[in-house]
Every structure is written in structure tokens, then in C-alpha cells.
Amino acid sequence: MSAATSSQYRRRLAWKQPWIWPLVGVVIVLIITIIVSGRSPASNIEAALQQGGIVVMLGLGQMFLITAGNGNVDLSMPGVITLAGFAGIDVAANEHSILLGLLAAIGVGLATGAVNVGLIQGIGIPPIVATLATGLILDSVILSVGASSAVTPKALHSFSVGRFLNVPNVAWVALGMSIIAAVLLHKTIFGRTVVAIGQNRKAAVRSGLKVRSALMACYLISGLCAGVAGLLLSAMTGASIDIGTPFLLVSIAVVVLGGSRIRGGRSNVIGIWVGSILLNVLLTLFYSLHLSSAYQYIAEGVIVVVVLAGAADREGFTQ
DSSP: OOHHHHHHHHHHHHHTSTTHHHHHHHHHHHHHHHHHHOOOHHHHHHHHHHHHHHHHHHHHHHHHHHHTOTTOOOTTHHHHHHHHHHHHHHHHHHHTOHHHHHHHHHHHHHHHHHHHHIIIIIIOOOHHHHHHHHHHHHHHHHHHHOSOOOOOOHHHHHHHHOEETTEEHHHHHHHHHHHHHHHHHHHSHHHHHHHHHHHOHHHHHHTTOOHHHHHHHHHHHHHHHHHHHHHHHHHHHOOOTTTTGGGHHHHHHHHHHTTOOTTSSOOOHHHHHHHHHHHHHHHHHHHHTTOOHHHHHHHHHHHHHHHHHHHHHHTTOOO
């Protein structure tokens, strides 16, 4: 193959990347937002990265489950976000240790993941039903315990809203988690097992792959990601009993919008970033148009439904 032919092939291959068109959408929405608001592109991107970092963390957790296919998804995520935020801030404030607060938040996520695994693998409840039930239990616990009265430690709040090299710290944390997730998914036996399960679970079992262990790890990873995101989100905006509610569909949508197959078997981390930034710059545009929060939520819901419906249609899920 000549150098010219090879170069043309690489260009064609680049345009076939599933996250390319969402990236084009980001550019278009940014241009419209700049015209409407007059804000610089840098400020719009910075705002998108602040909230988008949280969405990326949650998307990473959902990515492993969606890649494994067979209806694996974590509907308990909003409850984990809220309870992890309360627990992490309480421990950090009372024990005067941000590290212990982080461990408490992660502990909530891992415990929830373990419960989900027990319901799914131990009892045989379908993943959607099991994680939904776990989420309802978490909501009950949150309402029983009540809102946290602890004040977020100043250092934790400063970190959650701070910047390094003019990039939000939350985005740096999300980037670190993304690198780890990409290595796990593409460079380890665990990741290849998850992909194989999503492509053909029966074949994966017959090949001797550790299917149950891999799925267990996926739910634990999802809980861990939600725990970290919950602590940082609560430290950033203040803990509240419904802080995790808006992130359920969004955490799934960014995975699909970024090019992951909703049936499983294919995912990529870059796409989650592109999908997250696209949704967040859209919300910035809505804000610039002075739409009320109610209309913003409606628009966001419509976007999420369109994304998921489009993915279902492409993959043959329509009836």
C-alpha cells in the first residue's frame, strides 16, 4: 500500500470513529452559544468540563456494565451519589480527614455494588430490576437518615471547585479515572472478558472466561465511580437528598452517545468525554437563551430519549 493510499485510509477510518459526529455537534453548539452569549470558547469549555467531569465519572461506571450487554445497567446510581456524598462529607468533617471521607464515599459505592451483585447473581433477579430495587432502598435510607448537617470541609470544597492549569480539578480526576478505565478495558484480560461477554455471553462461558467474576467487578467499578462522583458533586454544590436524580439517564446517554453499543460488546472512553461535553454545552446554550430550569430539564430529557432511541434503532431493538 502506497503512502498516499495509507493516508487516505487513515482519514476514512478517522471519520468512522463513533464519537466524531458528536464532536462536530460540540463545535456547532459552541459556535451558536458564542453568538448568543458573547462568551469566549474557553469559558464555555471550562464550564462544560466542571459539570462534565462528574458525568464522565458516572459514564465510566455505566460503560463497563453496558459493554457487558445482557441488560446490565446500574439504576441505583442516583442513590449512591446522594448517600456517598452525605457519608463522605460527614466522615471528612467529623474525622477531620478528607482521605477518610473519600474512603467512606467509596465504601458506600462498593457496598451497593456488592448488593447488586448478590441480587443478580445470587438470587437471579434481572439487572434492571435489581439495581432499581437497590436504588429505592438507598432512597429510603437517605430519607430515614435525613439531610447531612455537617459542613463541607473548606479544603474539600476548594478542591472540588478549584482549577489546575486553568482546568477544573474535577476534570483532572475524571481524566485519571478515564486512563485507568481505558487500560482496564483495552489492555487487560478483565477488559477483554467484558467485551467478549457483551459480544456473545454463551461463547464467553464456553471459552472458559470468568464471566461471573468479570460482571461482579463491573458492578463494583460502577459503585466506586458513583461514590467518588457523589463526594465531589456534594462538595461542589452542597449535599441534598435529590442531588443524584438528574444524573441517571445522562450517565447512560453519554456512553451511548459516545459510540458504545447499547447491546454491549463495544465501548470507548473518548466517546464518553465527547458525549458529556456535548450535553453540557447544550445546557449552557439553554442557559444563555434564558430558558427556565424546567425547560432545560425537558430539553435534556428529549436529547437523552433521542440518543437512546437512535441507538436502539441502529442496533435492531425496535419492535
